[in-house]
Amino acid sequence: MSKTIVLVATEKGAFFLHSDGERKEWNVSRPALKGWKVNNLLLDERGAPTLYAAVGHFVYGPTVQVSRDWGETWEQQEHGPKFGDGSDSTLKNIWTIVPGLPSQPDTLYAGTDDAGLFVSHDSGAHWEELTGISQHQTRGEWMGGAGGLCLHTILLDKDRPGRIWVGISAVGVLRSDDGGQSFQPCNEGMPIVIEGKEFKNIGSCVHSMVQDPAQPSHLYQQNHQGVLRSFDGGDHWERIESGLPSKFGFPMVMDPHDAKRLYIVPQEADEYRIFQDGQPTVYRTENQGDTWEALRNGLPDDCYSGVLRHAMAVDSHEVAGIYFGTSGGQIFYSIDGGDSWQTMPCALPRILAVKAVAVKEA
Amino acid sequence: MAPIALSVTLPGILATCAGGENTVTVEAETLPGGVEALLQAYPLLKVHLFKDDGKLREHVMLLYNDQSFDWLESTDIPLKEGDRLTVLQLVSGG
Numbered sequence: 001m002s003k004t005i006v007l008v009a010t011e012k013g014a015f016f017l018h019s020d021g022e023r024k025e026w027n028v029s030r031p032a033l034k035g036w037k038v039n040n041l042l043l044d045e046r047g048a049p050t051l052y053a054a055v056g057h058f059v060y061g062p063t064v065q066v067s068r069d070w071g072e073t074w075e076q077q078e079h080g081p082k083f084g085d086g087s088d089s090t091l092k093n094i095w096t097i098v099p100g101l102p103s104q105p106d107t108l109y110a111g112t113d114d115a116g117l118f119v120s121h122d123s124g125a126h127w128e129e130l131t132g133i134s135q136h137q138t139r140g141e142w143m144g145g146a147g148g149l150c151l152h153t154i155l156l157d158k159d160r161p162g163r164i165w166v167g168i169s170a171v172g173v174l175r176s177d178d179g180g181q182s183f184q185p186c187n188e189g190m191p192i193v194i195e196g197k198e199f200k201n202i203g204s205c206v207h208s209m210v211q212d213p214a215q216p217s218h219l220y221q222q223n224h225q226g227v228l229r230s231f232d233g234g235d236h237w238e239r240i241e242s243g244l245p246s247k248f249g250f251p252m253v254m255d256p257h258d259a260k261r262l263y264i265v266p267q268e269a270d271e272y273r274i275f276q277d278g279q280p281t282v283y284r285t286e287n288q289g290d291t292w293e294a295l296r297n298g299l300p301d302d303c304y305s306g307v308l309r310h311a312m313a314v315d316s317h318e319v320a321g322i323y324f325g326t327s328g329g330q331i332f333y334s335i336d337g338g339d340s341w342q343t344m345p346c347a348l349p350r351i352l353a354v355k356a357v358a359v360k361e362a
Numbered sequence: 363m364a365p366i367a368l369s370v371t372l373p374g375i376l377a378t379c380a381g382g383e384n385t386v387t388v389e390a391e392t393l394p395g396g397v398e399a400l401l402q403a404y405p406l407l408k409v410h411l412f413k414d415d416g417k418l419r420e421h422v423m424l425l426y427n428d429q430s431f432d433w434l435e436s437t438d439i440p441l442k443e444g445d446r447l448t449v450l451q452l453v454s455g456g
Contacts (some may be wrong), residue, residue, distance in 0.1 A: 035375045059421040059451050060376065060410035076379065076406045082414065090414065 001361045009038035009353035023321055023335050028346045032071040040353040042097045046105040054094035062094045066124050081110050081118040081127045089114040089134055095152040111151035115168045130180030141196035145169040153209045157216040170194050172204035173234050186234030191225035208252045208309045212259040222252040222264050229289050240289025251312035256320050260288045265307045274306045284338045298341035310353035317358045325351030365389035366441035368396040371448045379406035393439040423450040
């Protein structure tokens with residue numbers, strides 16, 4: 001037996017949707033962290049299952065919260081991410097929390113607005129700043145987007161410990177080969193939206209980025225101005241937009257069993273940021289982005305919301321479920337690779353992030 | 363000078379930082395001492411009430427009895443029996 005849990009982070013709390021492996025009937029939890037803005041969630045299964053929440057509030061500020069009982073109770077971490085004394089940067093939001101490599105089961109990384117990269121080696125109890133981002137030589141020319149100057153994506157290289165990629169809006173992709181002590185921009189071939197006065201290799205607005213788990217240097221991204229791939233760890237990027245109605249969108253996910261298969265949700269650029277013509281449509285490639293196919297069987301008409309960068313996910317069932325949540329609080333999902341879509345039986349607050357997991361029961 | 367009990371009322375959303383209670387009592391001799399005692403007893407509150415530079419967050423108001431700290435000529439006030447400290451969230455949000 002297996003079960004499925006969809007973790008949903010919203011403007012007003014976290015929700016958990018439970019089903020079995022069939023994923024036909026769903027139960028929706030009551031809100032956890034009610035009233036708090038939950039920017040993102042992580043279920044870390046490297047040890048005893050532990051939930052991490054990147055929590056914020058427009059009055060009370062950002063914190064990391066941890067639950068070891070599947071979201072029933074939460075513990076605020078007193079020594080969360082914090083910029084060093086005297087820093088010009090302010091911690092406005094925590095955008096993402098990701099697990100370290102399997103060989104470092106107590107290590108986590110967090111990305112923030114203002115753009116910062118933090119690491120914890122004790123399962124989130126204490127965090128230290130990796131200054132390769134906050135003291136980068138080009139930092140004076142960095143500019144944020146609508147979501148702030150946010151470091152929203154962190155990818156690691158399982159074959160090369162110490163190599164870290166980050167995505168920052170609207171700075172671009174940066175790569176470290178020394179565990180985050182220093183970073184170099186990796187934006188060659190990417191569209192530049194805000195060119196620096198002195199530094200011409202920054203200013204690209206990466207919206208989301210995914211990685212082939214078997215070949216960590218194979219990267220794909222949805223950018224503010226395009227969809228791109230790199231097969232050399234970000235040294236060079238090439239456009240993969242054949243068949244897409246719009247270059248603009250936020251999320252991108254990869255099939256966990258077939259790295260050639262990717263899913264994105266193009267949206268109307270860029271001052272609108274909603275589904276084109278009110279028709280949410282997922283696009284799928286099965287050849288690493290060479291071509292894309294539109295999928296909207298079962299998706300509604302007259303749906304004038306959008307999908308944020310972290311609000312799309314895949315589970316790890318044999319046929320991976322695909323899920324996306326909208327800024328209007330709906331969640332759509334497919335259990336046949338995107339050929340058909342269903343609507344979750346709930347209407348939630350504005351959805352900021354979605355994660356999906358398949359849990360094997362003893 | 364003997365410590366005085368200061369009753370502190372918190373916004374409901376911050377009750378989790380004080381063991382689930384939104385009214386707690388701390389002991390101190392002065393009003394600043396009462397704030398310090400509150401943060402000593404419930405350190406998780408600090409990040410929510412104060413910014414990294416130590417200043418009060420913009421949309422948080424502290425009331426001594428029914429008076430905003432901003433209205434007081436000085437917050438360096440000896441506490442007396444029955445004094446209250448209230449943490450309020452300014453503006454309503456969305």
